[in-house]
Amino acid sequence: MFAKLIEKINAINAVRNYRKIYPYIRPYWFRALLSILITIPIGSMDAVIAWSLKPYMDVVMVEKNINATNYIPILIIIFSCIQSLLNYTATYLNTWVGHKIANDVKMDLFDKLMLRDASYFDKTTSGQVLFSYNNDVDMACNGLLSNLKLFTTRVFSSISLIAVLFYNSWQLALIAVVVLFGALYPLTTVRRRIKAVMDKTIFSGAAVMSHYNETYNGNRIITSYNLYNYQRKRFRDTLTQVFKLGIKMIQRTGMMSPLMHFIVSLGIASVIWTGSYLIVNQQITAGNFVSFITALIMLYNPIKSIGNNYNNVQMAFMAMERVFRRLENQPLIRNKPNAKILTKVSQGIEYKDVCFEYNKGHPVLKHINLKVSLGQTIAFVGNSGGGKTTLVNLLPRFYDVKSGAVLIDGIDVRNIELNSLRDNIAIVFQDNFLFAGTIRENILIGNENATEAQIHEAIKDACLDEFISTLDQGLNTEIGERGVLLSGGQKQRIAIARAFLKNAPIVILDEATSALDNKSEAVVQQAIDNLMKDRTVFIIAHRLSTVRNADRIVVVNYGEIVETGTHNELLAKENGIYASLYKGQLK
Numbered sequence: 001m002f003a004k005l006i007e008k009i010n011a012i013n014a015v016r017n018y019r020k021i022y023p024y025i026r027p028y029w030f031r032a033l034l035s036i037l038i039t040i041p042i043g044s045m046d047a048v049i050a051w052s053l054k055p056y057m058d059v060v061m062v063e064k065n066i067n068a069t070n071y072i073p074i075l076i077i078i079f080s081c082i083q084s085l086l087n088y089t090a091t092y093l094n095t096w097v098g099h100k101i102a103n104d105v106k107m108d109l110f111d112k113l114m115l116r117d118a119s120y121f122d123k124t125t126s127g128q129v130l131f132s133y134n135n136d137v138d139m140a141c142n143g144l145l146s147n148l149k150l151f152t153t154r155v156f157s158s159i160s161l162i163a164v165l166f167y168n169s170w171q172l173a174l175i176a177v178v179v180l181f182g183a184l185y186p187l188t189t190v191r192r193r194i195k196a197v198m199d200k201t202i203f204s205g206a207a208v209m210s211h212y213n214e215t216y217n218g219n220r221i222i223t224s225y226n227l228y229n230y231q232r233k234r235f236r237d238t239l240t241q242v243f244k245l246g247i248k249m250i251q252r253t254g255m256m257s258p259l260m261h262f263i264v265s266l267g268i269a270s271v272i273w274t275g276s277y278l279i280v281n282q283q284i285t286a287g288n289f290v291s292f293i294t295a296l297i298m299l300y301n302p303i304k305s306i307g308n309n310y311n312n313v314q315m316a317f318m319a320m321e322r323v324f325r326r327l328e329n330q331p332l333i334r335n336k337p338n339a340k341i342l343t344k345v346s347q348g349i350e351y352k353d354v355c356f357e358y359n360k361g362h363p364v365l366k367h368i369n370l371k372v373s374l375g376q377t378i379a380f381v382g383n384s385g386g387g388k389t390t391l392v393n394l395l396p397r398f399y400d401v402k403s404g405a406v407l408i409d410g411i412d413v414r415n416i417e418l419n420s421l422r423d424n425i426a427i428v429f430q431d432n433f434l435f436a437g438t439i440r441e442n443i444l445i446g447n448e449n450a451t452e453a454q455i456h457e458a459i460k461d462a463c464l465d466e467f468i469s470t471l472d473q474g475l476n477t478e479i480g481e482r483g484v485l486l487s488g489g490q491k492q493r494i495a496i497a498r499a500f501l502k503n504a505p506i507v508i509l510d511e512a513t514s515a516l517d518n519k520s521e522a523v524v525q526q527a528i529d530n531l532m533k534d535r536t537v538f539i540i541a542h543r544l545s546t547v548r549n550a551d552r553i554v555v556v557n558y559g560e561i562v563e564t565g566t567h568n569e570l571l572a573k574e575n576g577i578y579a580s581l582y583k584g585q586l587k
Contacts, residue, residue: 020324020327021101021105021141021320021324024101024104024105024141025097025101027100027104028096028097028100028101031093031096031097032093032097034093035089035090035093035094035097035149036149036152038086038089038090038093039090039149039152039153039156040152040156041082041083041086041156042083042086042087042090042153042156042157044156044157044159044160045079045080045082045083045160047157047160047161047163047164047295048075048076048079090149090153091149094149098141099141101141102137102138102140102141105137105140105141105323105327106133106134106137108327109133109137109323109326109327110133112326112327112329112331113129113133115331115334116331117331117332117333117398117399118333118393118398118399119332119358119399120331122358125206125207125210126209126210126213127205127206127207127208127209127210127211127212127213128206128210130206130209130213131205131206131209132206132322132326133326135205136319136322136323137319137323139315139316139319140316140317140319140320140322140323151313157298157299158180158299161295161296161298161299162176162177162299164291164292164295165177165292165295165296165299168284168288168289168291168292168295169275169278169283169284169288169289169292171274171278171283172271172274172275172278172284172292173292175267175270175271175274176267176271176296176299178267179263179264179266179267179270180267180299180300182263182267183260183263183264183267183300184260205242207238207241208235208238208239208242211231211234211235211238214231215231264300267296267300268293268296268297268300271292271293271296272293275289275292275293332400333397333398333399333400333418334418335417335418336414336415338415339415339416339417339418340411340415340416340417341416341417341420342408342409342411342416342417342420342421342423342424343420344424344505345374345408345409345424345505345506345536346374346409347374347409347410348371348372348373348374348376348408348409348536349371349372349395349406349407349408349506349536350370350371350372350406350407350410351368351369351370351371351391351394351404351406351407352369352404352405352406352407353367353368353369353403353404353405354367354368354369354391354394354401354403354404354405354406355367355368355401355402355403355404356387356390356394356399356401356402357402358399363402363559364387364390364559365387365390365391365559366559366560367404367560368387368391368404368559368560368561369561370554370561370564372536372538373536374536375534375535375536376536376537376551376552377532377536377537377539377549377550377551377552378537378538378539378550378551378552378553378554379538379539379540379541379547379550379552379553379554380392380538380539380540380541380554380556381540381541381542381544381547381553381554381555381556381578381581382555382556382557382562382577382581383557383558384542386556386557386558386559387556387558387559388540388556389510389540391538391556392508392510392538392540394406394413395408395413395425395506395508395538396421396422396425396427396508397413397414397418397421397422400414408421408424423502423504424504424505424506425504425506425507425508426446426498426499426502426503426504426506426507426508426531427499427507427508427510428492428495428496428499428507428508428509428510428512428528428531429495429510429511429512430510430511430512432491432492432494432495433482434479434482434483434486434491434494434495436478436479436480436481436482437478437479438473438475438476438477438478438479439468439471439474439475439476439477439479439494440455440475440476442479442483442494442498443455443458443459443475443494443497443498443501444501445498446458446497446498446499446500446501446502446503447501447502447503450501454501455475455501457500458497458498458500458501459475459497461496461497461500461527461530461531462493462494462496462497462500462527462530462531463493463523463524463526463527463530464490464493464494464497464527467490467493489523489524492512492524492527493523493524493527496512496524496527496528496531499531500530500531504535505535505536506535506536506537506538507531507532507535507536507537507538508537508538508540509528509537509538509539509540509541510540511540511541511542512524512528512539525546543585544578544581544582544585545585547567548567549567550566550567551566552564552565552566553565553566553567553570553578555570555577555578557577562577563576563577563578570582
């Protein structure tokens with residue numbers, strides 16, 4: 001009883017999912033409908049061969065009259081040619097529609113992925129993202145459409161063949177139909193059997209992709225630390241898990257096809273036994289019986305292997321459910337209904353009793369209060385993990401505060417329209433991400449509509465002009481994926497040039513020089529000094545020598561502001577934390 005209830009719920013969910021996918025089908029509805037309609041004659045023509053055997057057997061084999069049935073072989077050839085052409089057309093249309101729908105869904109999912117909040121990427125592996133936002137779509141769209149063609153073809157084939165069965169003998173047809181439903185009954189338990197295993201299989205498949213991604217991105221670490229055996233063992237363990245899940249899937253569903261095969265063989269045996277009785281008693285002719293048996297075998301043969309196809313259909317349905325869950329998911333960081341547009345920053349920024357935690361019960365920031373005037377340069381220093389980066393991440397709303405508020409011109413950033421908020425903030429990270437392409441393309445990210453004069457001014461201010469002048473292709477030089485062909489200092493200066501083009505009134509410098517050598521740091525520091533002019537700047541730094549000229553230095557330890565003042569004021573404090581850190585670095 002409970003199992004039947006579950007199946008009804010699943011059927012309702014399937015209908016809902018088809019309703020959800022309809023907007024994606026609508027632009028291509030004509031081709032989609034045509035691909036389905038074509039399956040009607042494809043399936044129906046299967047009955048032609050079975051039907052033609054009755055007159056052939058009765059006239060040629062029994063009456064020995066060959067001239068009366070000359071048309072039958074020609075008819076079979078013509079119908080087979082038509083069926084082959086229609087089959088090709090249906091496959092082409094199905095593939096075309098399936099890929100179009102999959103691409104449209106992927107575009108919407110990609111938009112959703114880009115809008116996911118930072119906490120999602122903190123907890124999700126690259127493999128899970130690839131599997132969830134790409135593989136699931138292919139499984140759902142292409143899998144369902146290809147299997148839909150298969151099933152509609154077999155449905156119409158079954159209907160036409162069942163008609164041939166009843167045409168030849170209603171008694172034998174009743175036996176055949178009862179056995180048919182008996183053979184199909186095990187399919188009702190498929191979804192329940194595979195769901196739990198399928199969820200684990202997806203997670204393991206994502207883990208495999210993560211291993212490939214880690215090996216690609218971490219190839220130098222693997223090489224320098226000779227991590228071959230370490231990586232091989234981790235990969236082998238994941239593959240072993242995938243193998244075990246695959247075997248478990250077979251254990252739960254593998255018996256269906258053999259069971260259906262056995263039930264079908266019982267049906268054929270029953271038909272032969274009953275048919276022999278009917279022939280002997282002259283209730284049907286030999287032609288009726290041969291035509292019936294041929295139609296029955298053509299009907300039953302696909303049924304014996306339909307279990308595997310049905311497994312794929314159920315997997316496609318589950319993939320579709322996962323896809324639409326992601327499409328319906330709302331990001332945690334999003335605009336409020338009446339969000340205000342931030343056109344400029346005219347007053348300043350305030351952290352008002354801000355508390356924050358990544359994991360519940362583990363506070364990272366505790367009652368932070370800080371006012372920053374327009375045009376000031378504020379430097380955050382302190383112990384690693386003390387909350388410095390978290391403080392500045394709350395400003396562009398990478399995360400939202402647990403309590404309190406971050407204000408710009410007296411407006412809570414949660415009440416500001418997100419795009420306008422982030423348009424007013426430029427960030428230079430410690431490890432800036434560069435996209436595959438040219439230097440020009442990466443700089444233009446700051447302002448796609450920048451003029452050549454603005455680009456060259458940004459390059460000059462970022463101290464990039466000398467480096468670019470040494471390149472044969474200049475700004476059009478390819479930098480490789482993630483900028484692998486550039487040094488750390490060159491990457492930083494491209495990021496700074498990008499920030500110059502953005503021309504935002506608020507600048508965040510997150511450890512922008514900590515990973516550089518002294519020579520590179522000197523050049524990058526000059527570029528940073530240029531960037532800081534006439535802007536409100538937040539600097540996170542471990543090298544205290546880089547923040548001496550800040551208007552105010554804020555010492556953050558264990559989520560709390562413990563000291564604040566200028567460089568000289570903080571050095572003058574006896575036993576002060578900043579003074580201790582500064583003297584320690586000098587030593």
